[in-house]
Amino acid sequence: AIGTPKAVSLWLDVVDDPIERADQLGDLTEAEAVRLTELLTVPEAVDLLDTLDLHTAVDALRIAPPARAGAVVAHLETDRAAELLRELDAAESERILGRVPADRAAVLRGLLRWPEDSVAAHMVPDVIAVDDSVTAGEAIQQVRDHSAKLRQDSHIGAYVFAVADDGRLRGVVSFRELVLADEGTLVDDLCTHEVVSVTALTDQEEAARLLVRHRLLALPVVDDADHLLGVLTADDAADIVGEETTEDAERQGGSQPLDVPYLRASPFLLWRKRIVWLLVLFVAEMYTGNVMKAFEDELDAVVALAFFIPLLIGTGGNTGTQITTTLIRAMATENVRMRDVGRVVVKELSAGSFVAIAMAGAGFVRAWMLGVEVQVMVTIALSLAAIILWSSLIASVIPLVLKKLRVDPAVVSGPMIATLVDGTGLLIYFWIAKLTLPELAGL
Amino acid sequence: AIGTPKAVSLWLDVVDDPIERADQLGDLTEAEAVRLTELLTVPEAVDLLDTLDLHTAVDALRIAPPARAGAVVAHLETDRAAELLRELDAAESERILGRVPADRAAVLRGLLRWPEDSVAAHMVPDVIAVDDSVTAGEAIQQVRDHSAKLRQDSHIGAYVFAVADDGRLRGVVSFRELVLADEGTLVDDLCTHEVVSVTALTDQEEAARLLVRHRLLALPVVDDADHLLGVLTADDAADIVGEETTEDAERQGGSQPLDVPYLRASPFLLWRKRIVWLLVLFVAEMYTGNVMKAFEDELDAVVALAFFIPLLIGTGGNTGTQITTTLIRAMATENVRMRDVGRVVVKELSAGSFVAIAMAGAGFVRAWMLGVEVQVMVTIALSLAAIILWSSLIASVIPLVLKKLRVDPAVVSGPMIATLVDGTGLLIYFWIAKLTLPELAGL
Numbered sequence: 001a002i003g004t005p006k007a008v009s010l011w012l013d014v015v016d017d018p019i020e021r022a023d024q025l026g027d028l029t030e031a032e033a034v035r036l037t038e039l040l041t042v043p044e045a046v047d048l049l050d051t052l053d054l055h056t057a058v059d060a061l062r063i064a065p066p067a068r069a070g071a072v073v074a075h076l077e078t079d080r081a082a083e084l085l086r087e088l089d090a091a092e093s094e095r096i097l098g099r100v101p102a103d104r105a106a107v108l109r110g111l112l113r114w115p116e117d118s119v120a121a122h123m124v125p126d127v128i129a130v131d132d133s134v135t136a137g138e139a140i141q142q143v144r145d146h147s148a149k150l151r152q153d154s155h156i157g158a159y160v161f162a163v164a165d166d167g168r169l170r171g172v173v174s175f176r177e178l179v180l181a182d183e184g185t186l187v188d189d190l191c192t193h194e195v196v197s198v199t200a201l202t203d204q205e206e207a208a209r210l211l212v213r214h215r216l217l218a219l220p221v222v223d224d225a226d227h228l229l230g231v232l233t234a235d236d237a238a239d240i241v242g243e244e245t246t247e248d249a250e251r252q253g254g255s256q257p258l259d260v261p262y263l264r265a266s267p268f269l270l271w272r273k274r275i276v277w278l279l280v281l282f283v284a285e286m287y288t289g290n291v292m293k294a295f296e297d298e299l300d301a302v303v304a305l306a307f308f309i310p311l312l313i314g315t316g317g318n319t320g321t322q323i324t325t326t327l328i329r330a331m332a333t334e335n336v337r338m339r340d341v342g343r344v345v346v347k348e349l350s351a352g353s354f355v356a357i358a359m360a361g362a363g364f365v366r367a368w369m370l371g372v373e374v375q376v377m378v379t380i381a382l383s384l385a386a387i388i389l390w391s392s393l394i395a396s397v398i399p400l401v402l403k404k405l406r407v408d409p410a411v412v413s414g415p416m417i418a419t420l421v422d423g424t425g426l427l428i429y430f431w432i433a434k435l436t437l438p439e440l441a442g443l
Numbered sequence: 444a445i446g447t448p449k450a451v452s453l454w455l456d457v458v459d460d461p462i463e464r465a466d467q468l469g470d471l472t473e474a475e476a477v478r479l480t481e482l483l484t485v486p487e488a489v490d491l492l493d494t495l496d497l498h499t500a501v502d503a504l505r506i507a508p509p510a511r512a513g514a515v516v517a518h519l520e521t522d523r524a525a526e527l528l529r530e531l532d533a534a535e536s537e538r539i540l541g542r543v544p545a546d547r548a549a550v551l552r553g554l555l556r557w558p559e560d561s562v563a564a565h566m567v568p569d570v571i572a573v574d575d576s577v578t579a580g581e582a583i584q585q586v587r588d589h590s591a592k593l594r595q596d597s598h599i600g601a602y603v604f605a606v607a608d609d610g611r612l613r614g615v616v617s618f619r620e621l622v623l624a625d626e627g628t629l630v631d632d633l634c635t636h637e638v639v640s641v642t643a644l645t646d647q648e649e650a651a652r653l654l655v656r657h658r659l660l661a662l663p664v665v666d667d668a669d670h671l672l673g674v675l676t677a678d679d680a681a682d683i684v685g686e687e688t689t690e691d692a693e694r695q696g697g698s699q700p701l702d703v704p705y706l707r708a709s710p711f712l713l714w715r716k717r718i719v720w721l722l723v724l725f726v727a728e729m730y731t732g733n734v735m736k737a738f739e740d741e742l743d744a745v746v747a748l749a750f751f752i753p754l755l756i757g758t759g760g761n762t763g764t765q766i767t768t769t770l771i772r773a774m775a776t777e778n779v780r781m782r783d784v785g786r787v788v789v790k791e792l793s794a795g796s797f798v799a800i801a802m803a804g805a806g807f808v809r810a811w812m813l814g815v816e817v818q819v820m821v822t823i824a825l826s827l828a829a830i831i832l833w834s835s836l837i838a839s840v841i842p843l844v845l846k847k848l849r850v851d852p853a854v855v856s857g858p859m860i861a862t863l864v865d866g867t868g869l870l871i872y873f874w875i876a877k878l879t880l881p882e883l884a885g886l
Contacts, residue, residue: 018656019780140622147623157619158601158660176600179583179622180590212685213461215678217601217660234677235658241681242655245688246772249695253768253857254761262773263783267793274765274794275801281761282802286809288753293813299749306742306749310731310756310865317760318697318724318858322717325696329689330705337462340706350710351717358718362725370732414696414857415761422753 008039018051025056026264030063037064045072050080053261058087061096070099073108079124079236082111086121119207120200122240123221123230124156130187132162132170137183143175158217161228162191168226169195197222200229205244208237247410248332252325254281254415281415287423288313295430297443304372305433308380309426311366315359316387316425317418320395323348324412327399331409341400345393352392356385379429379436386432387425394420451482461494468499469707473506480507488515493523496704501530504539513542516551522567522679525554529564562650563643565683566664566673567599573630575605575613580626586618601660604671605634611669612638640665643672648687651680690853691775695768697724697858724858730866731756738873740886747815748876751823752869754809758802759830759868760861763838766791767855770842774852784843788836795835799828822872822879829875830868837863 015021028036037060040048045064049057049072061069061084073081073096085093085108093112097105107125114120128146130139139160147157160178162171171191181190197220198207211219211234218231247257256273258265265273292299299306327344330336336344363384367377395417399409434440458464471479480503483491488507492500492515504512504527516524516539528536528551536555540548550568557563571589573582582603590600603621605614614634624633640663641650654662654677661674690700699716701708708716735742742749770787773779779787806827810820838860842852877883 144623147619157617174600175622176590176618179618180587212678212681217677234660234681235655238655238677238681238684242684242776246776249692249772250769252692253695253765255765255769258769262769262779263786265790267790267797270769270790270794271797271801274762275798278758278761278765278798278802279805282754282758282805282809285754285757286812288757289750289809289813292750292753296746300746303739303743306752307732307735309749309752310735310869311725311728313753313757314728314731314858314862314865315721315725317861318721319717321856321858322696322698322721326693326698326701326705326713329692333685333689336705343706347708347710347713351713354710354714355718355721358714359721359725362722366725366729366732369729370736413764415757415764418760418861419757422757426753 005039005041008036009041009044012044012048018053021048022052022056023263025052025060033060034063034065037068042071042075046075049076049084053264054083054087055260055264058084062088062092066095067099069096073097074100074104077124078107078111078126079122079233082108082121086112086116114200117204118200119198119202119204119219119221119232120229122204122236123200123232124218124236125230126156127161127220127228127231128157128159128175129161129163129228132164132188132191134187135183136178136181136185136187136190139178139187143178156218156231156233159231160187161195161220162187163228167228169197169220169222169228171195172220195220197226198232199224204232204240207232208240208244211237212241245332248328251408251410252328252413254278254413277413277415281419284419285422288426291423291426291430295426298430298433298440301439301443302376302433302437304370304376305379305429307370307372308363308367308383309429311363312380312383312387312429313418313422313425315384316391316421317414319352319355319388320391320417320421321414323392323395324399324414324417327396328409328412331399331403338400338404341397344400345396348392348396349389352389355392356388359388360385375437379433382436383425383429383432386428387421390424390428391417391421448482448484451479452484452487455487455491461496464491465495465499466706468495468503476503477506477508480511485514485518489518492519492527496707497526497530498703498707501527505531505535509538510542512539516540517543517547520567521550521554521569522565522676525551525564529555529559557643560647561643562641562645562647562662562664562675563672565647565679566643566675567679568673569599570604570663570671570674571600571602571618572604572606572671575607575631575634577630578626579621579624579628579630579633582621582630586621599661599674599676602663602674603630604638604663605630606671610671612640612663612665612671614638615663638663641675642667647675647683650675651683651687654680655684688775691771694851694853695771695856697721697856720856720858724862727862728865731869734866734869734873738869741873741876741883744882744886745819745876745880747813747819748822748872750813750815751806751810751826752872754806755823755826755830755872756861756865756868758827759834759864760857762795762798762831763834763860763864764857766835766838767842767857767860770839771852771855774842774846781843781847784840787843788839791835791839792832795832798835799831802831803828818880822876825879826868826872826875829871830864833867833871834860834864 128143130142157175159172160175161169164170171193172195173190177190196214200221200223207219211232217234220231221229223229250257254277258273360381364377364381367380399412402409571586573585600618602615603618604612607613614636615638616633620633639657643664643666650662654675660677663674664672666672693700697720699719701716803824807820807824810823842855845852
């Protein structure tokens with residue numbers, strides 16, 4: 001299928017969905033893929049690498065001849081180029097950077113130096129900064145002179161930053177306001193001086209959420225002396241928030257984050273990301289066997305007790321899962337903070353009481369349906385209520401305690417809460433049974 | 444605490460975090476809150492309503508005197524004003540709209556007419572459109588003339604849309620390119636003519652994801668004849684995606700979406716959103732009691748079988764929860780579509796096989812630790828493997844089948860899969876036990 005440059009251009013025209021493109025590229029043999037990198041024009045390759053998912057794009061960069069890869073990296077948006085190079089090992093990325101014009105290579109090496117989780121690693125260093133003492137008209141002229149060097153990106157172009165003589169960030173004005181203002185107005189008078197900014201080592205997610213909360217198009221990144229280093233753009237912030245959300249979702253499902261798109265994850269990778277937590281939970285759940293064994297005589301005496309075990313512990317786990325998922329999402333979107341711990345626990349225990357009453361009723365009816373003796377019905381109803389309250393308590397407290405300990409509460413998965421409730425719920429069940437059932441009195 | 448306008452201004456200065464503000468406002472009595480709405484200047488009130496969470500803002504609008512509310516609504520950004528009014532009932536919103544200048548009230552009534560889930564309900568109708576036959580210089584003059592009418596919003600200002608004589612959307616150019624271009628260039632020559640746009644009734648989430656995927660600052664909304672109606676801005680798209688993500692998370696935790704911020708949800712509301720699914724899952728889980736009762740003789744004969752029940756069904760549920768959470772998130776971010784169903788099932792059954800082998804080993808060891816006979820160890824190992832494969836199959840197929848049936852796959856919660864696996868897992872366990880254990884041969 002890969003023949004001529006024309007055929008490749010046609011393909012880019014016809015298949016314009018990035019996911020579809022990545023799918024089809026994934027089907028190529030390595031030889032075909034190398035041939036493709038040679039046939040694409042540089043602008044075509046830039047466009048392709050800009051839209052492909054990270055892993056497909058990195059693979060493409062890895063197999064392309066270094067001169068080709070260098071030409072493409074030189075023309076990619078700076079933050080995207082750094083993002084791709086970061087995935088390569090040092091030798092691979094230097095082989096490509098050697099073919100990139102020296103000044104641009106220097107900028108990219110500077111970006112690669114920042115820790116991966118810092119906002120600086122994700123910023124665009126090409127910002128539009130003007131002296132705060134110039135007029136609007138002069139500022140526009142500076143932007144015009146500067147714009148040849150800048151990538152075409154409307155996010156970066158949205159704001160013009162004013163810096164003082166010593167390079168410190170003094171203010172910000174939207175490009176639009178600058179253009180629509182009277183030409184003679186001083187930039188300093190147009191600017192907002194209360195600039196929302198972050199320092200370079202700020203955690204990327206914190207910076208992204210700050211940008212979103214303030215509804216900005218770009219968030220300036222400064223060094224410790226308030227010198228402007230670059231901006232985090234809103235589209236990159238959306239990517240960061242999206243990735244973190246995916247990681248949180250995967251953690252709460254009881255696996256480690258995949259870190260690659262699902263369709264590109266091999267069965268072995270899926271196994272690796274899942275087996276750790278499965279084994280941890282398995283070991284924790286083993287405790288249920290000891291509880292059951294400890295109450296072997298009781299089970300022997302009233303075998304009907306066993307019928308209700310999955311129902312009781314299942315309902316306890318469901319109650320806890322409902323609470324943690326809601327609470328952890330609320331904590332991620334910053335509605336809930338440590339100081340709210342009292343409110344959260346009171347709220348959850350109140351809601352849990354209502355749930356306990358309703359489910360105790362349901363449990364009583366279910367026990368009656370199975371035709372067990374009336375004391376067993378009472379045992380089931382009481383146990384359900386107690387397990388639900390217990391589950392509500394631990395599901396609401398544990399995420400907050402973790403947050404207090406500076407552990408990401410998103411590690412609390414539904415399966416983890418379910419596992420905790422399983423063993424402890426059985427204990428509650430057998431204790432209540434011993435108190436309620438005369439047959440177990442002597443055991 | 445609420446005394447003078449000055450004290451209120453001071454409060455706005457000191458407490459600038461929207462969540463903190465909402466918290467403190469929530470502590471006011473109604474009389475105090477009404478007094479506050481009277482003390483705020485209109486710009487202060489606009490700023491406050493702009494940043495507060497939706498429910499606190501709507502409450503504030505509801506208690507404010509209508510003339511005050513009208514003045515504030517007249518000055519809010521159009522999409523925000525419509526968002527707030529949408530939460531009020533018709534009588535309340537008309538009481539406020541009656542105090543808003545007629546032309547603006549008409550625009551707001553027009554927005555409120557669109558279905559809540561449509562992109563049109565969330566668009567900003569104030570777009571910058573110029574004739575496609577004018578020059579860049581003339582276009583900037585038109586923008587300048589128009590800008591007095593436009594709200595100050597850099598998202599809206601980022602693009603200038605070119606429309607033909609008949610009002611059809613013809614192209615788009617960034618405001619920046621327009622300003623930096625030669626004054627005499629025709630707008631038509633500067634424009635991109637392949638405009639990414641959506642029609643008014645497009646689902647809000649679909650539109651928001653389209654904007655994010657194309658990294659746009661604003662997405663034009665057109666009617667069926669391609670006339671420009673407004674734009675969805677990137678910040679509103681981020682809100683839409685964030686809300687949908689919260690709803691998905693809550694659904695996957697096995698509750699109905701709360702639809703209000705967690706801290707504002709009353710215990711009774713939490714109960715109402717949770718009890719429905721808890722009861723549904725309870726009824727589904729009841730089946731486990733029948734399975735246990737059907738195998739009562741087997742349990743009586745080998746009481747050790749009961750020890751492993753929580754461990755087996757718990758592990759099955761954990762395996763399924765891992766898969767659905769990962770898969771549903773991948774489907775939400777559109778990595779996985781219907782046509783991938785074959786790949787997904789093969790991938791999950793392969794990963795599931797590795798998981799099954801590892802966990803069968805763990806199960807064998809655990810059974811040996813509990814000192815049961817060797818046939819029971821084999822039963823446990825085989826059952827674990829079979830339950831894990833079964834769980835992998837249903838957890839990967841059900842979300843895709845639901846998507847095929849046009850049901851949102853996010854309704855498949857971890858608790859739902861766990862419940863499905865509990866009953867069927869027990870059946871698998873007892874069948875394998877009957878095949879493996881000689882004691883059960885005659886039963």
